[in-house]
Amino acid sequence: MARIYTKKGDDGTTSLWYGGRVAKSDARTEAYGSVDEAASALGAARSICGDAHPEVAGDALRIQNGLFIAGAELATAPEAAERLEDGVSRVTAEMTDALDEVIDRYMDRVDLPPKFVIPGGTPISAAFDVARAAIRRAERRVVALNEDEGLASTEVLRYLNRASDAAYAMARFADVDEPELFAGRDASE
Numbered sequence: 001m002a003r004i005y006t007k008k009g010d011d012g013t014t015s016l017w018y019g020g021r022v023a024k025s026d027a028r029t030e031a032y033g034s035v036d037e038a039a040s041a042l043g044a045a046r047s048i049c050g051d052a053h054p055e056v057a058g059d060a061l062r063i064q065n066g067l068f069i070a071g072a073e074l075a076t077a078p079e080a081a082e083r084l085e086d087g088v089s090r091v092t093a094e095m096t097d098a099l100d101e102v103i104d105r106y107m108d109r110v111d112l113p114p115k116f117v118i119p120g121g122t123p124i125s126a127a128f129d130v131a132r133a134a135i136r137r138a139e140r141r142v143v144a145l146n147e148d149e150g151l152a153s154t155e156v157l158r159y160l161n162r163a164s165d166a167a168y169a170m171a172r173f174a175d176v177d178e179p180e181l182f183a184g185r186d187a188s189e
Contacts, residue, residue: 017072017089018080031145032074034138035160039067041134042167045127049174053124056170059102060128063163066095067135070156074142081152091159099162106169121175128171135164 013021014029022028042064049057072089073081084090119129139160146154 016080017076018083020077020080027141027145027148028074028077031138031141032071034134034141035067035071035074038131038134038138038160038163039064039071041127041131042067045124045131045167045170048124048127053174056124056128056174059166059170060131063099063102063166066091066099066159066163067138069095070159073152073156074145076152078150078152084152090153091156093155093158096155096158096162099159099166102166103162103169106166106173110169110172110175112172117172117175119171125171125175128167128174132164132167132171135160135167139164 008015009024012024014024015021016028042060046057046060046064049060069087069089070091073084073091076084076089081090086092087095117129120126139157142151142157142160145151146157151157
């Protein structure tokens with residue numbers, strides 16, 4: 001039987017990639033832990049797409065992979081950053097730029113409401129809105145890490161910003177076009 005516990009973290013610390021240990025409450029741990037949460041939220045959203053939205057599910061999976069790459073980068077101490085591999089354990093500008101195409105592809109196909117969107121139009125759109133909020137939280141944690149310790153590269157910040165925009169665009173695409181779902185809009189419009 002494979003055991004998943006090592007008991008090394010029982011003291012409240014965790015290992016970084018390529019060596020070193022930090023407190024589980026460390027800004028770095030908060031950052032990559034929040035990215036992991038965001039990837040899980042995106043996975044939950046993807047899991048309910050089913051046959052109705054295979055395009056959305058495929059894009060969500062690609063973003064999840066990007067979030068895992070971001071997590072690997074964040075779980076590496078800056079002094080070991082030279083050991084990271086582009087697109088494998090380090091976020092690249094090309095990864096971020098690819099999200100622009102995803103965002104544009106969905107936003108070109110939806111009409112945005114005049115005010116804020118109230119999540120919950122459909123189970124799929126609501127799940128993508130939860131994922132968007134989780135990605136935004138991860139982005140805030142990475143900003144805090146950057147302010148506290150600095151990042152080897154700020155490309156991960158650009159990626160998280162675009163990933164949350166992509167989750168928003170996918171949520172709007174999967175949403176039902178019902179007037180009562182939009183804040184500030186009269187249901188009779």
